Amino acid sequence: MKNLLTPRFIFVISVVFVAAFSRLLPHFPNVTPVAAIALFGGTYINRKYLAFLLPLLALFISDFFLGFYPEMYAVYISFAVTVSLGMLLSKKTSAVSTVVASITSSIIFFVLTNFAVWSSARFAYPTTVAGLALCYEAALPFFRSELFGTLAYNTLFFGALYLAKNKFPILAKA
Numbered sequence: 001m002k003n004l005l006t007p008r009f010i011f012v013i014s015v016v017f018v019a020a021f022s023r024l025l026p027h028f029p030n031v032t033p034v035a036a037i038a039l040f041g042g043t044y045i046n047r048k049y050l051a052f053l054l055p056l057l058a059l060f061i062s063d064f065f066l067g068f069y070p071e072m073y074a075v076y077i078s079f080a081v082t083v084s085l086g087m088l089l090s091k092k093t094s095a096v097s098t099v100v101a102s103i104t105s106s107i108i109f110f111v112l113t114n115f116a117v118w119s120s121a122r123f124a125y126p127t128t129v130a131g132l133a134l135c136y137e138a139a140l141p142f143f144r145s146e147l148f149g150t151l152a153y154n155t156l157f158f159g160a161l162y163l164a165k166n167k168f169p170i171l172a173k174a
Contacts (some may be wrong), residue, residue: 012044020058030145036153042086074116081138106147
């Protein structure tokens, strides 16, 4: 456990949990750090089980206070896929690859969560291809907000670590 508690690990975990807590504060609809938490954690938490566990735990804790919902399984699946994207990103992290991973994670979130909404029939979309298309169309404004939030929070998280590593070289070490 001694090797785990490096300054960098503490910094990354602090960002993940503070960001998860920020979901409890007033914010624009769907402009949250959810996908950014997963991407950042997947990129910078070196132990794979912790890369999945800690961001998912942070999300679960914030969901505990916000309330659980029927389609949350889709959110957690998209979150796990985004952690995996972060692991791929960790091999070559750059501004461009981070933006591409952010956009990809937003698309995955959009596709999976809205498919879950459609298939649950909670919102009475017809269970046809046309009904699925209608569900996705209705969700487009939320996608824009989620994409903006993911890009903004990833800029903040990845940028903060980049700047902190320059100021405090001990953070550059895994």
